Amino acid sequence: MINTNPKRSDEPVWWGLFGAGGTWFAMITPITVFVLGILVPLGIIDAEALSYERVADFATSIIGALFIIGTLALPMWHAMHRIHHGMHDLKFHTGVIGKIACYSFAGFITLLTVVFIAMLML
Incomplete structure (x- = not known):
């Protein structure tokens, strides 16, 4: 028999x-590492392009703020979701507590990132 009133899931989020x-x-991350970790140290990109003033201007712009938030927060959500489901695959059935712990940590990192960027913009 088909359930005509299925329970909604939060998994799509x-x-x-x-x-x-x-x-x-x-x-995005490989390009960032390539530019900041290889091209700048080799001198292909002038180090003055990453002076404090220019980086601060970038970080306090809307595009820069969104880039920093995306760089720090989005991979954390990916990692915590993978850890949550990886624990289940390894037979560590933590249930709702594990889910809350993983996603709360990712949310905390996201909140810290947003607060940090907001403090920079003031």
Whole structure:
């Protein structure tokens, strides 16, 4: 028999954040590491391009603030979702407590990031 009143799930929210974080981590993070970790130290990009004033101006712009929030928060949601489901796969059935712990930690990191950026913009 088909249940005509199925219970709504909150999984689409977590899967959406998981997908956004995985996409960000796979596409944006390697470019960021390449530019900041390889091109600048090798002198291909002038170090003056990353002076304190320019970086502070970037971080306090809307695009820069969103970039920093995305770089720190989205991969954390991806990681916490993976840890939550990985524990289940390893037979650590933590239930709702594990879910709350994982997603609360990701939310806490997101909140810290937003507060940090807001403090920079003041």
